[in-house]
Amino acid sequence: MKYNKSLIATLREDPKEAESKSHRILLRGGFIRQLASGIHTYLPLGWRILLKISSIIREEMDRIGGQELLMPALSPKELWEESGRWNEYGDDMFRLTDRKERDYCLCPTHEEIVADIARNKIRSYRDLPQIWYQIQTKFRDEPRPRFGVLRSRQFIMKDSYSLDSDEQGLDKSFNLHKDAYMKIFNRCGLDFVIVEASGGLMGTGESKEFMALVDGGEDQLAMCEQCDYRANIQIAECKGEHKSFADTAVEEVATPEKRTVEEVTQFLNVSPQNLVKSMFFTAPNKEPVLILIRGDYEIREETITTLLGHDYGPATAEEIKRHFGAEPGFIGPVGIQDLNIYADELLHDAKGMITGANRDGYHIKGLNIGRDVQIKEFANLRKMKIGDRCIKCGGKMVAQTALELGHIFKLGTKYSISLGANFLDEKGQEKPIIMGSYGIGLERIMACACEQKGDERGAAWPISLAPYDIYVAILNPLDKDVTQLSDEVTQLLTEAGFSTIIDDRNVSAGIKFNDSDLIGIPIRVTVGPKGVKNNLVDIFIRETDERFDVAKSEIVAKCSDIKDMLYRRINGH
RNA sequence: CGGGGCGUGGCGCAGUGGUUUAGCGCGCAUGGUUCGGGACCAUGAGGUCGUGGGUUCAAAUCCCACCGCCCCGACCA
Numbered sequence A: 001m002k003y004n005k006s007l008i009a010t011l012r013e014d015p016k017e018a019e020s021k022s023h024r025i026l027l028r029g030g031f032i033r034q035l036a037s038g039i040h041t042y043l044p045l046g047w048r049i050l051l052k053i054s055s056i057i058r059e060e061m062d063r064i065g066g067q068e069l070l071m072p073a074l075s076p077k078e079l080w081e082e083s084g085r086w087n088e089y090g091d092d093m094f095r096l097t098d099r100k101e102r103d104y105c106l107c108p109t110h111e112e113i114v115a116d117i118a119r120n121k122i123r124s125y126r127d128l129p130q131i132w133y134q135i136q137t138k139f140r141d142e143p144r145p146r147f148g149v150l151r152s153r154q155f156i157m158k159d160s161y162s163l164d165s166d167e168q169g170l171d172k173s174f175n176l177h178k179d180a181y182m183k184i185f186n187r188c189g190l191d192f193v194i195v196e197a198s199g200g201l202m203g204t205g206e207s208k209e210f211m212a213l214v215d216g217g218e219d220q221l222a223m224c225e226q227c228d229y230r231a232n233i234q235i236a237e238c239k240g241e242h243k244s245f246a247d248t249a250v251e252e253v254a255t256p257e258k259r260t261v262e263e264v265t266q267f268l269n270v271s272p273q274n275l276v277k278s279m280f281f282t283a284p285n286k287e288p289v290l291i292l293i294r295g296d297y298e299i300r301e302e303t304i305t306t307l308l309g310h311d312y313g314p315a316t317a318e319e320i321k322r323h324f325g326a327e328p329g330f331i332g333p334v335g336i337q338d339l340n341i342y343a344d345e346l347l348h349d350a351k352g353m354i355t356g357a358n359r360d361g362y363h364i365k366g367l368n369i370g371r372d373v374q375i376k377e378f379a380n381l382r383k384m385k386i387g388d389r390c391i392k393c394g395g396k397m398v399a400q401t402a403l404e405l406g407h408i409f410k411l412g413t414k415y416s417i418s419l420g421a422n423f424l425d426e427k428g429q430e431k432p433i434i435m436g437s438y439g440i441g442l443e444r445i446m447a448c449a450c451e452q453k454g455d456e457r458g459a460a461w462p463i464s465l466a467p468y469d470i471y472v473a474i475l476n477p478l479d480k481d482v483t484q485l486s487d488e489v490t491q492l493l494t495e496a497g498f499s500t501i502i503d504d505r506n507v508s509a510g511i512k513f514n515d516s517d518l519i520g521i522p523i524r525v526t527v528g529p530k531g532v533k534n535n536l537v538d539i540f541i542r543e544t545d546e547r548f549d550v551a552k553s554e555i556v557a558k559c560s561d562i563k564d565m566l567y568r569r570i571n572g573h
Numbered sequence B: 001c002g003g004g005g006c007g008u009g010g011c012g013c014a015g016u017g018g019u020u021u022a023g024c025g026c027g028c029a030u031g032g033u034u035c036g037g038g039a040c041c042a043u044g045a046g047g048u049c050g051u052g053g054g055u056u057c058a059a060a061u062c063c064c065a066c067c068g069c070c071c072c073g074a075c076c077a
Helices: A021-028 A044-063 A077-083 A111-121 A167-187 A261-268 A301-308 A317-324 A414-419 A442-453 A480-495 A509-519 A552-571
Strands: A032-036 A039-042 A074-076 A094-097 A103-106 A130-139 A154-164 A192-196 A207-213 A219-224 A230-232 A251-254 A276-283 A286-294 A340-344 A353-356 A362-367 A377-379 A397-412 A422-424 A430-432 A434-441 A470-474 A500-503 A523-527 A536-541 A547-551
Touching: A021 A032, A021 A442, A039 A044, A044 A130, A044 A154, A044 A167, A044 A442, A074 A077, A077 A103, A077 A111, A077 A414, A111 A130, A111 A154, A111 A414, A111 A434, A154 A167, A154 A442, A167 A192, A167 A207, A167 A397, A167 A434, A167 A552, A192 A219, A207 A219, A207 A230, A207 A442, A276 A301, A276 A317, A276 A353, A286 A301, A301 A377, A397 A414, A397 A442, A414 A434, A434 A442, A470 A480, A470 A509, A480 A500, A480 A523, A480 A552, A500 A509, A523 A552, A536 A552, A547 A552
Parallel strands: A192 A230, A286 A340, A340 A377, A470 A500, A470 A523
Antiparallel strands: A032 A039, A074 A103, A094 A103, A130 A154, A154 A434, A192 A207, A207 A397, A219 A230, A219 A397, A251 A362, A276 A286, A353 A362, A397 A434, A422 A430, A523 A536, A536 A547
16 A cells, blocks of 8 residues: 555644544544544544454454344334334434335344344244344434544444343353453453443343443443452442431421532531432323432432333423422422332431421421331432442442443343244243343444554554554655665565555655654554665564664564564453 | 534634735645655645624624534433
8 A cells, every 4th residue: 555645644733623532643643534523434544443343353253153244224113113212212313204204213223123133033942042243333313422433423333132042041142242342352452341331221131341441431430449340330339338317306497599419518517418319200101209319429320220210310390399399409208198209228217317398498307217208119329439338348449431342231032022023932932032232332442442552643553453564664765776675675565464554755754754653553664765775674663662673584574573472462461 | 401612725723893815834736955753945726714694884803693513511322
């Protein structure tokens, strides 16, 4: 590949829209180009990286028996109505209408389509298990695309689906994927951890996320300092301390305009632990509920989903006023008869608490949960705070930002039941297929490699992902001796199986060096007038900053050694 | 959706009512001199100043509306 005629366009200055490290590198290096918010072109360099990633994924998916297929990106509404997700997905789903006024979506994921294939093709337990996968473009109308390719509205995903006849089969498929994913991310040269995760819209079964530790990632991980407990902070559980105060009678106290925990604690000169937050949750066509959390905690929304279902959300101020006769900030559980009340387990037996009085401008003191409130269920409803104790070992919990690379779910029968994807078991009984769903974000692997391996000079691709193995810098392409040597060198390297990009531009040396650093090609071979007299070239390793003078006859051997060394570094994980 | 910022040749920016042809750096084109960490000289091409409306003798510049993009938050496989 000759640079001179290529569609490689590096930018001399940082594009102003890029703030995160990976976004800056990808844009400056000419790997991607934005077309609209959250929508990108993958330019030749970026696309070659994505192709490298794809082939690693293919190899590992094929190794666990996955069969590649390609489902359409466009899907009719009916399938999504069968599963209920036509409504559940809401504004995150791109929708469109055809000329006959039929509704379609651009698929954000493909469980429905898989279930549809399965209900037609799978008849018997003898047809199971199956693993189907595709590498395909997904569409999600994210409320806020950001960080370039990290959260975008159109992105490439490897999604696979397992079909099994029983739970043991699902466990096996799940673990096969877990192992394959570890191999994939290791081969891509990334540092990652596996954490407990939330299923979100996918379902409520077991799920794990593959998280890359990066500064400024979108997700937060909760990690125990002592043991190996790691979880997405959204679902991390923790041990908390029970607190109780003096057991007194309920008493109203004026708290004019004091609505938030902070305002009330300051006004009454108490600690947040002394407060009970009352949160009103509603869902369309379902009974609203009241959730009680101690003042020093936030609600763990995952619990709402698992406890109540994900159509529940915080009520509007209007709904609160209508139900409680008071404004948000002044509502409480006392005297509430018509609602199911759930309380965090730390409030069990709590006495002498402060909460809203259901009267504007007033709170009540002396709340005794056991005495004054009818609790339907106590549960762990609170979000972990840094410094809480580990649920497993009691160690101290810390937080770290991370980037989600992949996610594996045990779906169970959610989609097979709603879409009627059944099979006949050994006894001739009809049963729903047990499904799993597994995703990897390809662009995220690319961006993550920039975050973890890149530096102020630009990208430094792991050899397994690099768009080219070797950057041949021709320092003076007008010098016949130099071009003759570089032609010979390039031919030797190509014949030895290296992919090369040849910088034959008639520009100054500094530009070539800087571009090769920015583009992040692992090995650079410099052919210039200095070495040409002695048939010497300069070989430079981007990742380690090592430099060697090498005779023409040794170039291929040296580059092979370096390539092997770079692969060993990756596998040394 | 709330808060903040930005929109001027390909990129980064200046200009914020009146030297009538809107500037600067980079890039691009042509010719020449250079050539080991972002060279130099000369000549040249390229802009409905996001869009629409308004104010004014006069608008990139002031006012209104809309659109787009970025950041923080909300939300989120």
